[in-house]
Amino acid sequence: MSVYDLRFPTSDLLDGSDAMNPDPDYSAAYVVLDTSGPGLTGHGMTFTIGRGTEVCCAAIEAMRHCVIGQDLDALEADPGGFWRSIAGDSQLRWLGPEKGVIHLATAAVVNAVWDLFARRAGKPLWKYLSDMSAEQIVAAVDFRHISDALTRDEALTMLHGSEAGVAEREADLRANGYPAYITSAGWLGYPDDLIRSKTREALADGWDALKMKVGRDRDDDIRRTMVLRDELGPDRRLLIDANQVWDVNEAIDWTIALKGADPWWIEEPTSPDDILGHARIAQAVHPIRVATGEHCHNRIMFKQFFQSGGMDIAQIDGCRLGGVNEVIAVLLLAAKFGVPVCPHAGGIGLCQHVQHFSMFDYLRVSGRNDDRMIEYAGHLHEHFVTELEVRGGRYIAPTDAGFGLEMKIDSVRDYAFPDGAVWTARG
Amino acid sequence: MSVYDLRFPTSDLLDGSDAMNPDPDYSAAYVVLDTSGPGLTGHGMTFTIGRGTEVCCAAIEAMRHCVIGQDLDALEADPGGFWRSIAGDSQLRWLGPEKGVIHLATAAVVNAVWDLFARRAGKPLWKYLSDMSAEQIVAAVDFRHISDALTRDEALTMLHGSEAGVAEREADLRANGYPAYITSAGWLGYPDDLIRSKTREALADGWDALKMKVGRDRDDDIRRTMVLRDELGPDRRLLIDANQVWDVNEAIDWTIALKGADPWWIEEPTSPDDILGHARIAQAVHPIRVATGEHCHNRIMFKQFFQSGGMDIAQIDGCRLGGVNEVIAVLLLAAKFGVPVCPHAGGIGLCQHVQHFSMFDYLRVSGRNDDRMIEYAGHLHEHFVTELEVRGGRYIAPTDAGFGLEMKIDSVRDYAFPDGAVWTARG
Numbered sequence: 123m124s125v126y127d128l129r130f131p132t133s134d135l136l137d138g139s140d141a142m143n144p145d146p147d148y149s150a151a152y153v154v155l156d157t158s159g160p161g162l163t164g165h166g167m168t169f170t171i172g173r174g175t176e177v178c179c180a181a182i183e184a185m186r187h188c189v190i191g192q193d194l195d196a197l198e199a200d201p202g203g204f205w206r207s208i209a210g211d212s213q214l215r216w217l218g219p220e221k222g223v224i225h226l227a228t229a230a231v232v233n234a235v236w237d238l239f240a241r242r243a244g245k246p247l248w249k250y251l252s253d254m255s256a257e258q259i260v261a262a263v264d265f266r267h268i269s270d271a272l273t274r275d276e277a278l279t280m281l282h283g284s285e286a287g288v289a290e291r292e293a294d295l296r297a298n299g300y301p302a303y304i305t306s307a308g309w310l311g312y313p314d315d316l317i318r319s320k321t322r323e324a325l326a327d328g329w330d331a332l333k334m335k336v337g338r339d340r341d342d343d344i345r346r347t348m349v350l351r352d353e354l355g356p357d358r359r360l361l362i363d364a365n366q367v368w369d370v371n372e373a374i375d376w377t378i379a380l381k382g383a384d385p386w387w388i389e390e391p392t393s394p395d396d397i398l399g400h401a402r403i404a405q406a407v408h409p410i411r412v413a414t415g416e417h418c419h420n421r422i423m424f425k426q427f428f429q430s431g432g433m434d435i436a437q438i439d440g441c442r443l444g445g446v447n448e449v450i451a452v453l454l455l456a457a458k459f460g461v462p463v464c465p466h467a468g469g470i471g472l473c474q475h476v477q478h479f480s481m482f483d484y485l486r487v488s489g490r491n492d493d494r495m496i497e498y499a500g501h502l503h504e505h506f507v508t509e510l511e512v513r514g515g516r517y518i519a520p521t522d523a524g525f526g527l528e529m530k531i532d533s534v535r536d537y538a539f540p541d542g543a544v545w546t547a548r549g
Numbered sequence: 550m551s552v553y554d555l556r557f558p559t560s561d562l563l564d565g566s567d568a569m570n571p572d573p574d575y576s577a578a579y580v581v582l583d584t585s586g587p588g589l590t591g592h593g594m595t596f597t598i599g600r601g602t603e604v605c606c607a608a609i610e611a612m613r614h615c616v617i618g619q620d621l622d623a624l625e626a627d628p629g630g631f632w633r634s635i636a637g638d639s640q641l642r643w644l645g646p647e648k649g650v651i652h653l654a655t656a657a658v659v660n661a662v663w664d665l666f667a668r669r670a671g672k673p674l675w676k677y678l679s680d681m682s683a684e685q686i687v688a689a690v691d692f693r694h695i696s697d698a699l700t701r702d703e704a705l706t707m708l709h710g711s712e713a714g715v716a717e718r719e720a721d722l723r724a725n726g727y728p729a730y731i732t733s734a735g736w737l738g739y740p741d742d743l744i745r746s747k748t749r750e751a752l753a754d755g756w757d758a759l760k761m762k763v764g765r766d767r768d769d770d771i772r773r774t775m776v777l778r779d780e781l782g783p784d785r786r787l788l789i790d791a792n793q794v795w796d797v798n799e800a801i802d803w804t805i806a807l808k809g810a811d812p813w814w815i816e817e818p819t820s821p822d823d824i825l826g827h828a829r830i831a832q833a834v835h836p837i838r839v840a841t842g843e844h845c846h847n848r849i850m851f852k853q854f855f856q857s858g859g860m861d862i863a864q865i866d867g868c869r870l871g872g873v874n875e876v877i878a879v880l881l882l883a884a885k886f887g888v889p890v891c892p893h894a895g896g897i898g899l900c901q902h903v904q905h906f907s908m909f910d911y912l913r914v915s916g917r918n919d920d921r922m923i924e925y926a927g928h929l930h931e932h933f934v935t936e937l938e939v940r941g942g943r944y945i946a947p948t949d950a951g952f953g954l955e956m957k958i959d960s961v962r963d964y965a966f967p968d969g970a971v972w973t974a975r976g
Contacts, residue, residue: 143639172640173611177650180607184600212570213599219821219844222649223604267820270797370697393694394646395849397824398856417646422822429825
């Protein structure tokens with residue numbers, strides 16, 4: 123196992139920031155697992171925004187005993203047991219449980235192992251997952267603490283129920299890709315004419331759903347969202363994102379004030395831990411949907427968001443949940459409660475992660491993609507060995523084996539913090 | 550700032566373990582803040598159970614820029630702003646937000662600063678807090694994301710309302726201490742005759758509330774709790790603790806099966822994140838109270854537990870919440886919702902922490918201690934400079950200035966991991 127602290131000085135390069143995160147340096151605690159198989163390495167990472175990446179690296183190092191010396195066949199034969207051995211390590215569990223740094227690290231390690239499974243099988247992860255039997259899929263899930271909402275047997279029945287049409291959906295996915303949306307025109311601080319020109323560019327590129335950051339100034343938001351709606355026309359989806367800055371009552375008032383622009387969702391209106399608050403907001407701002415989840419840290423939180431009606435759109439994150447196993451659990455829960463999954467992405471590596479999850483969801487879990495889409499941001503993809511393809515507002519199904527998280531050797535060398543060339547040159 | 554990774558090999562010494570944590574090595578990520586004041590140092594820590602303590606130390610180190618070079622007078626004049634500068638650091642916040650490793654580290658750093666405040670004032674922390682004006686107390690609280698349940702003005706009104714009788718309560722506290730309870734007789738695996746003899750010892754020492762671990766075997770639990778009830782007689786409080794091992798429905802059935810022993814509370818019946826699950830359990834097992842909170846990670850989670858009725862007893866932890874500031878927020882919320890606070894303690898350093906919080910709660914917030922008590926465990930106190938006094942089943946009010954978290958030089962040297970004498974001798 124090798125662990126790397128990689129940071130990209132995006133705080134002085136990025137087009138925009140949001141109301142909660144003014145100066146992110148997109149970063150990765152990146153892990154590479156070596157095996158005795160010829161040329162077989164597994165790659166995982168957790169996404170961070172600068173300071174503290176070294177803390178995530180330390181947490182990944184603390185999981186060394188969970189993977190070193192393990193037999194890949196044994197892990198693949200019991201993926202649920204493998205997950206529990208990491209997420210349930212009794213001493214490390216105290217530091218969460220199943221949340222924060224230790225869970226971010228769990229994602230990196232667990233996903234590096236799934237990368238090995240998929241690479242060895244010669245399939246991209248979405249295809250590897252979609253080719254698993256219903257029994258194998260539920261065997262990867264830890265139903266502990268969610269069985270009051272979803273049992274193993276229910277999950278099996280659901281998976282068998284969505285088996286019809288898999289081949290047609292796979293053909294559609296390979297031919298047409300998977301729907302996506304972007305924020306290109308919606309950053310805080312963009313003047314109106316830049317919003318207009320960036321929106322026109324996006325529409326010309328085939329995008330038909332755009333997100334705008336809100337939450338700094340209410341009157342400004344009313345004007346900006348109306349400008350965006352004016353450019354989008356009445357039928358395209360306009361999404362707004364407050365990045366947690368409001369308290370519950372403020373979230374309700376502010377969102378209603380933006381109703382004129384007909385937003386399809388309001389994202390992260392308040393604290394990501396506030397299930398009951400989101401449920402109140404969802405009720406008050408209906409039919410505007412409440413979207414959240416990029417900071418929702420485990421299956422138990424998602425379960426409650428679904429039970430309470432506080433999450434109309436589930437924005438799973440590729441690194442916040444404890445890796446593929448827990449993502450599957452949340453996809454199953456979302457399908458049971460009829461909640462569309464629209465993953466969070468951007469940063470670095472998040473687009474690479476979540477495309478596989480949405481494609482698997484389409485083929486084997488929810489069986490649909492008309493009411494859902496994946497976030498996209500166009501930066502930092504050049505650091506990955508496998509090219510990320512997004513065309514005409516859609517993710518193209520990857521064909522390379524694995525997760526697509528392997529980073530280029532030059533990038534690992536140059537962006538290493540604090541000793542890589544990019545950082546030493548900055549002094 | 551100096552940071553130490555201290556571990557105590559309790560896994561081969563402790564009397565007992567619980568259903569979730571079989572082999573804890575009680576540990577501390579310990580921080581010492583040096584100042585320019587003669588002999589003035591601040592001491593804080595976060596409690597862990599072994600592996601991963603180094604991750605917490607790394608997180609504390611990552612907060613160096615938040616405290617180094619700060620002026621103590623300025624911090625004391627704006628304790629809320631100081632707290633927000635740490636808990637709200639935008640890059641570190643991504644790693645939580647306000648949960649897990651990064652929040653455990655926040656507790657250590659924030660509490661070390663409060664130790665400085667109290668030491669400089671020459672008062673034990675409980676007295677320092679209790680001597681603050683209502684305005685100063687609310688100035689320490691971050692009302693962000695809890696204002697739908699408690700506003701600054703409501704908190705002020707509550708604090709003014711509980712000012713009557715403070716002097717009498719302080720006299721009572723100094724004379725009689727604060728009620729406590731203990732687990733001495735209730736560890737999993739104790740044979741019945743040991744339960745009986747340990748209970749008799751505890752009663753002879755003045756304890757009148759005892760806790761028993763449950764959750765491994767239902768029939769065994771029924772028998773063991775009845776043995777304990779038999780020894781306690783009908784009027785003393787018998788507490789049971791499942792350490793999160795059940796799912797919601799199982800928790801309901803199992804707790805009801807133990808009703809015969811008349812438990813006063815069931816502690817941690819399921820996942821500490823499951824607000825709605827706890828609310829269902831609380832409704833189903835009433836009048837047995839549902840107690841939880843040692844893994845409840847911030848004020849937003851406590852707010853919802855109180856709003857939902859899922860927490861009849863609030864078991865705040867001295868290191869899980871983000872230090873004194875957030876503890877005050879939760880004490881105020883608990884008082885507003887009428888929920889008794891019975892802090893979690895044990896491990897190492899937790900008793901030292903929470904005694905101050907309960908005493909402050911008694912004097913200035915809830916104004917009562919008849920329906921509440923502090924957990925106590927009798928181990929590892931010898932490593933602290935300030936003696937912890939518990940007599941006749943009650944915590945004696947500390948008189949030394951500060952938090953009482955300063956550890957002895959020999960302990961810091963010998964238990965340092967992995968290079969201290971205790972660890973090198975173990976090989």
